[in-house]
Amino acid sequence: MAKYYIRLKRTGCIGAVSCEAMAPLHWxxxxxxxxxxxxxxxxxxxxxxxxLxxxxKDLEKNKDAAKACPVNVIEIYDEKGNKIA
Structure with a gap:
């Protein structure tokens, strides 16, 4: 099964919580x-x-969370290190 890596640049977060709305089990x-x-x-x-x-199974909702972030502090990478969100 493929693995994906969510990276959060927390200092840039403004607390909009759009990511939590998209994927509340992760944010x-x-x-x-x-x-x-x-x-x-x-x-x-x-x-x-x-x-993380x-x-x-958790990829699509977290891609939605990354896209919803107004300050773009969430990135998702595949196993090869390619940025996918």
């Missing part, structure tokens, strides 16, 4: 007014980038 507004990518891991502390590995 949640935190107390600081920015979004959290649920169960993700911090992969770049300096730039506050978080990553998902499979195909």
């Amino acid at each position: 949640k507004l935190a107390d600081d007014g920015k979004i959290d990518l649920i169960n993700s891991k911090l992969i770049d502390k300096e730039n506050d980038i978080w990553e 590995v998902i499979d195909e």
Whole structure:
């Protein structure tokens, strides 16, 4: 089964929560007014980038979440590192 990598550049988040509306099982507004990518891991502390590995069944709703983000801080990559959203 294919794996996909969601990356959140959290410092750029403005708390619009459009991603949470699209994929509430993966996104949640935190107390600081920015979004959290649920169960993700911090992969770049300096730039506050978080990553979560998902499979195909969660891909479309998270692509919708990435497209809905007004500040484009959500990116999705395939296993080869190609940006797909």
